[in-house]
Amino acid sequence: MDAALEVFSTYGYRGSTIDQIVQAADMSKSSLFYYFNSKTEVYVALLSETLEEWLKPLTQLDPAGDPLQEIWSYIERKLDMSRTNPKASRLFANEILHGAPNIMSILTGELKALVDEKCQTIQLWIDQGKLAQVSPYHLIFMIWATTQHYADYEVQVDTLIGDDCDKRFADANQTLKTIFLNGLLPR
Amino acid sequence: MDAALEVFSTYGYRGSTIDQIVQAADMSKSSLFYYFNSKTEVYVALLSETLEEWLKPLTQLDPAGDPLQEIWSYIERKLDMSRTNPKASRLFANEILHGAPNIMSILTGELKALVDEKCQTIQLWIDQGKLAQVSPYHLIFMIWATTQHYADYEVQVDTLIGDDCDKRFADANQTLKTIFLNGLLPR
C-alpha cells in the first residue's frame, strides 16, 4: 500500500502502471494479483484506507468547545496533515478532480452526514453571535482549500517561495491564523 | 483546442487519449497529427494558450488603488473565472498536481516574476498599515486556493450542498468577502 500511495499520488490512476507499483513495492506482478484482482481494486483499497484517517480531524470539532478555538484547532490539524501526509491529499485531489468515480458513495454518505452535522454546530455558534455571519459549508470549503493547497500545489508553492518546508508552514500558519480568526470575529 | 480542453481537463494528460480528442473534435487522427506532432504538443499548446488568460486577473491588481478594494476585486475576478471556465482551472490543477512537468519554466519565469512584483505591492500596503500583517505570498495562495476550489472540487462541492450553481457562487462570494475583508483589516 505504501508503494501504491507513492505511485498513485504522483501519477494519478490512469497515469500509474501496475509495473511501477510492483517495482516500488519490490515484488512481482503475480504476487500483487494474488492479493488484488485488478488495478482498480488496489486503488480503491488505498483510497478507502486513507479516507478514514482523512475524516478524523473534522470529527474532533467539539460543539461544546469555544467556537474560534475549535475552528482554529481544526485548521491546524488539517494544515498539519498536509505537511505530514501530502501524498494522501494529492491522492484525493486526483480522485475528486476526475469526478470522484470511485468514492462517490462515500461523499454522498459518510462525508455528507459528517459535514452536515458539523455545519449545524457552526450555524448554532453563528446564531449565538459567537462567529461572523458566514455560510458554514463555505467556511469548511475555505478551510479545506487553504490547508490542502500546500500539499496539492506543493510544486507551485515551492517554486514561488524558496523557503524550506518548516519556515513555509510556519508562515502559512501565521497568515491563516490572522485571516481566519480576525475574519470570523463577530462584529 | 476546445475538444482538447474538454478531454484533458476531465481525464488529465495520461488519462486522455488521442482518440477521445479527435472524436470530440469530430475529426480523424491523421488530421490532428497534420497540425501537431505528438499528444504532448497538443497538451502543451493548450496549456500555454490557457495560461495567458489565467494570469490576467493578477496583473490588474493596481498598486495605486485602495488595498482592500483591490484585493477584493482580485478575489471576485478569480472566483468568476472558476465559475465561467472551470475546465481551465482543472487543467492546471492536474498539471501542478503531477509536478508541473510541462510548465515548470513558466512557473519559475513569468509567474514568479509577476507574483514577486505583486507581493511587493501588498507588502507596501502592509507596511503602511493599510492591511493586517500577513505574508503576501500566503495571502495570494489563500486566494488561489479558495477560489479555484469551486472549479477543481466542483464534484465534492456539488455533492455536499445541493444548491444550484448561482446560489452556490453567491454564498461563496459572501463568505469569502466576510472572512477576507474582515480578516485583512489592520488592527
Added chain:
DNA sequence: CTATATTTCGACCAAACGGTCCAGTTTTTT
C-alpha cells in the same frame, strides 16, 4: 484547365499495458 499545396481518411504498426497461467517454492497445518 492544370499543377501544386493543403487537408482528410482508413489501414496499419510497434510498444505499453492490464491481466492470466502455471510450474515451482515456501510456509503452515495436521
Added chain:
DNA sequence: AAAAAACTGGACCGTTTGGTCGAAATATAG
C-alpha cells in the same frame, strides 16, 4: 514427515494507445 495452503517468478496473451503511411479528396494558384 506429509499434505495442504499460501506465495512467488517469469513467460505469455489480448487490447489499447501513440503514432505512421500512402493514397485520395479538396482547395488554391497560375
